[in-house]
Amino acid sequence: MKKRAASPDVVVVGGGVMGTASAWELARRGLSVVVLERSVPGAEASSAAAGILGAQVESHTPGPLAELSRASRRLYPAWVRALERATGIDTGYRECGVLKVAFRAPELGRLAREVAWQKPRPRVLSRRALARREPNLDAKLAGGIAYDDDARVDPRRLFRALHIAAARAGVVFRSGAYVRRVVNEAGRAAGVALDDGSVVRARHVVVAAGSWTSLVEGLGIAAGAVQPVRGQIVELETPEPLITSVVFGPRAYLVPRDDGRTLVGSTMEFVGYRREVTAAAVRDLLTAAIELVPAFGAASLGQSWSNFRPYTEDELPLLGGTELPGLWLASGHYRNGILLAPITAAVVSALVRGKASPVPLAPFAPVRRAQP
Numbered sequence: 001m002k003k004r005a006a007s008p009d010v011v012v013v014g015g016g017v018m019g020t021a022s023a024w025e026l027a028r029r030g031l032s033v034v035v036l037e038r039s040v041p042g043a044e045a046s047s048a049a050a051g052i053l054g055a056q057v058e059s060h061t062p063g064p065l066a067e068l069s070r071a072s073r074r075l076y077p078a079w080v081r082a083l084e085r086a087t088g089i090d091t092g093y094r095e096c097g098v099l100k101v102a103f104r105a106p107e108l109g110r111l112a113r114e115v116a117w118q119k120p121r122p123r124v125l126s127r128r129a130l131a132r133r134e135p136n137l138d139a140k141l142a143g144g145i146a147y148d149d150d151a152r153v154d155p156r157r158l159f160r161a162l163h164i165a166a167a168r169a170g171v172v173f174r175s176g177a178y179v180r181r182v183v184n185e186a187g188r189a190a191g192v193a194l195d196d197g198s199v200v201r202a203r204h205v206v207v208a209a210g211s212w213t214s215l216v217e218g219l220g221i222a223a224g225a226v227q228p229v230r231g232q233i234v235e236l237e238t239p240e241p242l243i244t245s246v247v248f249g250p251r252a253y254l255v256p257r258d259d260g261r262t263l264v265g266s267t268m269e270f271v272g273y274r275r276e277v278t279a280a281a282v283r284d285l286l287t288a289a290i291e292l293v294p295a296f297g298a299a300s301l302g303q304s305w306s307n308f309r310p311y312t313e314d315e316l317p318l319l320g321g322t323e324l325p326g327l328w329l330a331s332g333h334y335r336n337g338i339l340l341a342p343i344t345a346a347v348v349s350a351l352v353r354g355k356a357s358p359v360p361l362a363p364f365a366p367v368r369r370a371q372p
């Protein structure tokens with residue numbers, strides 16, 4: 001075991017959902033894996049996410065991201081079952097559907113036209129059908145679009161399960177390990193150098209450093225290829241859940257948990273790495289939540305937090321091989337990293353083991369961002 005940890009087959013940079021899911025997948029296939037995490041595993045976006053598995057509600061046009069999202073959604077049920085079997089942890093995966101609601105009929109009509117290309121076609125719910133499905137929604141709503149195949153998960157529970165499953169499969173996690181750069185030896189990735197001057201050697205390097213990916217040296221991507229987009233979330237608590245579906249309103253989304261908590265999110269802010277919860281965002285989120293579900297006016301305030309979505313300019317992840325053999329990227333999943341975790345892990349695991357990717361990767365090639 002000691003020898004495996006000293007010079008593993010694969011070193012993963014970043015212990016978020018991407019790094020940990022990839023590590024688990026690789027370890028299950030017999031590779032030795034070390035995850036280097038500058039903080040503690042799950043410290044950042046992967047524990048801050050709302051947990052919407054919005055393969056369709058988040059896809060606004062047909063294209064490679066919509067395809068990737070649907071492929072990942074297809075993997076989810078078996079993936080969480082495997083996690084639950086490995087750990088006994090309920091990840092909070094619920095096939096609850098997602099509703100996108102509108103206050104006015106013309107707005108509902110616009111939403112209906114926007115989803116005409118989608119398969120399966122989301123259903124248009126009348127005011128009455130919406131009220132039957134979610135009786136606590138404001139009675140003034142004109143109706144909604146039902147994405148019946150979208151779902152939700154509890155990202156914190158999911159991450160705990162992933163972390164435990166990966167560790168049980170033999171993955172070694174090193175906290176407080178800040179990776180400075182990828183080591184290039186004779187034109188091949190040979191490991192990574194840490195800020196304490198030490199080197200962890202490995203035949204393969206997977207960089208899954210989320211919003212901090214561009215700060216790792218030696219990747220061959222542009223300085224701003226991945227940028228942080230801050231999102232703030234406020235939690236409401238009621239004695240029992242007031243909604244069961246995920247609800248997207250015009251100004252906020254609501255994500256219920258079974259225990260009576262509801263997450264209200266989220267802002268989209270280019271403010272660098274400033275980790276604040278602001279008064280204006282909390283005001284706006286609470287106003288939007290009460291507008292959608294008036295009974296939230298009597299809810300208790302729970303926690304609030306913010307974190308960073310790893311954004312890329314074309315909003316596509318950086319996924320696959322780079323110009324340096326042995327260096328792989330799994331980053332830039334922006335708003336949908338929790339949804340995209342199982343397909344990302346499957347892709348990374350296939351590529352590292354020299355197999356074909358289960359999905360076409362050309363649109364996500366990290367080299368599209370290589371500097372001239």
Ligand SMILES: Cc1cc2nc3c(=O)[nH]c(=O)nc-3n(C[C@H](O)[C@H](O)[C@H](O)COP(=O)(O)OP(=O)(O)OC[C@H]3O[C@@H](n4cnc5c(N)ncnc54)[C@H](O)[C@@H]3O)c2cc1C
Nearest residue numbers: 014016017018038046050051052179210231336337338339
């Ligand atoms: C408010 C909010 C709501 C969201 N809601 C959803 C949602 O509902 N559904 C959904 O699918 N997605 C959602 N997301 C997006 C999702 O959270 C991210 O896409 C996903 O978590 C990215 O995972 P990651 O592993 O790439 O990044 P992270 O979880 O940020 O992990 C990256 C890790 O790398 C570590 N690291 C960075 N640099 C280094 C280094 N140099 N050396 C060592 N370690 C390093 C960091 O400490 C961190 O732990 C949301 C995000 C936010 C912020």
